[in-house]
Amino acid sequence: MILDRKTPPAFNGVENIRLIHPEETMLSNGCKLFTFNSGSQDLVRIEWIFSNLRFNADKPLLNVAVNNMLNDGTSTLSAAQIADKIDFYGAFLQVDYSFDHSQLTLYTLTKHLGAILPVVKEILTDSVFPEKELATYKRNQQQKLQVSLQKNDFVARRLFNKALFGETIYGVAAEPADFESLVQEDMLSHFRQMYQPANCTIIIAGKAGNEVVTAVANTFENSWSDNNESADISQPATQPATEKFIYQERPGALQSAIRLGMPIVQLSHPDFPALQVLNTVLGGYFGSRLMSNIREDKGYTYGIGSGMASFKQAASFFIASEVGADVCKAALTEVEKEVTGLKNELIPDDELSLVRNFMLGSLLGSLENVMSHADKFKSLYFSGLGYDYYDRYTEIVKNVTVEQLQQLANKYYNFDDFYKVIVGKY
Structure with a gap:
């Protein structure tokens, strides 16, 4: 067959888009679990997603700082020990923060779930925010922010959000001095209120058969229950500035x-x-x-x-x-x-x-x-x-x-x- 290189192939528009729908499970402790089971590779991504607590302008960094320091130590594991346990199995664990949600994400081969899930559970139930790690976090973040504040586009974005949204989680940006207000006691209190099963949505994607779902459910349903204080995830109304x-x-x-x-x-x-x-x-x-x-x-x-x-x-x-x-x-x-x-x-x-x-x-x-x-x-x-x-x-x-x-x-x-x-x- 001789290719006709003078005639371009026919153009076809997008007719419809089919999305994979998840299977939904409600765990007995109130945690919601959604599973996307597809793919041939022995790989799975699991996300634990939490709604951020109500914004407190006097302590504007609590939501982001608590999330960023989840991997920095529990009562039995140091940050280095957590990293070693995850790395040993070739897995990857990361934290992500947005205005509305904080999450912990695990990428791993499914055959290693049994060894890694207990580590993740310990992080989500027993993070302690060690004083040494907290001091390092504050110092590093202050330095990063001071560098970023020299960039015009970074400052413009902060000023724009403040103008549109006012004294809310969407509008208030941290100043270097705000990091000094972070104390371990406040972070522990914030952690206990926010990281509870009733405020958690788990999303599994990848090669996630029944054995994967069962392993996650068994780990994060049994012996994980809400604290006495419910998570206040309401947010104050936005307050656009009058000066435009x-x-x-x-x-x-x-x-x-x-x-x-x-x-x-x-x-x-x-x-x-x-x-x-x-x-x-x-x-x-x-x-x-x-x-x-x-x-x-x-x-x-x-x-x-x-x-x-x-x-x-x-x-x-x-x-x-x-x-x-x-x-x-x-x-x-x-x-x-x-x-x-x-x-x-x-x-x-x-x-x-x-x-x-x-x-x-x-x-x-x-x-x-x-x-x-x-x-x-x-x-x-x-x-x-x-x-x-x-x-x-x-x-x-x-x-x-x-x-x-x-x-x-x-x-x-x-x-x-x-x-x-x-x-x-x-």
Whole structure:
């Protein structure tokens, strides 16, 4: 057979996307267990996910510090001993923190679960936050933060979140002095209240047959019970600032960090999928209008983009970039021009077609293995949504009209109402 190299292969759009659904088990102690059993490799990922406790502005670091130090020692194991036990079996244990949740994640061969799960259980039930390790943690984090505070984009992101969300877990960022308020007693109290089975969701993904589920259930159901104090996972309401222009001058800056945007609807809102289409046109991929104008045409920046971040009790739309300090005002003018253009003119059909294919292809490409399917489930589950969300999402991406997108731009994209944060020169 002779290949015809002059005729490109036929282009096929994404028709439908099938997601793997988990099996759900409720343990007798109130812990929820979801299992994604798929794959041929003898590998499993297990996540223990906890909702963060109510934010305390007087002790802003407790949620993140307790999570970060989970592996630093129990009453019988030091940090080095924990690491040795995990490494011996070729496993990997990591902690992850977000505004809404803290989690401990284990990657291991399934044949080693019996040896590793007791170590994980000891971490989640008996972490003690040793004074020596705590002192090291505070010193290291202070140094890292002081370095980060010299970066304009880092400071701009902090100021932007504070403006949008106020004195909440989404808005308050740590200062170096805040680490001095961390004391072992507070961390132990926080740990006992937060790391309880009723506040825990376990998600297993990989080659997870009955023997894996049974091993996890036996380890984390028997002899793990709630404490007398229930976990307070409520959060105070967000408090957007009244001042919408925030400028922090840095006289010697060669570049200015820009962050613009506003609070917006969350993932559960009916407008969210179509707003993602609109956002992608504006700045959500490399061929977006912001990139084409401000990077490719004007040469003001190496990169600019926009995005939407949805949390449990808040959400934001943002545009972010670093531009030459001498063209900061000009860059803002061009951003406003692109935002306003979406309100005044219909998106051309060929541009929208490209965006549709990019979004659906990105979604399909993000489902490369069973663990990525579990990640999609987490996003839905913790937002109170079902799998029909992705059915609606794909239908909206395929069928939203240019008129509907223009209506959404006029409804949500009022540049005068955007919070505008600039760090550098203006």
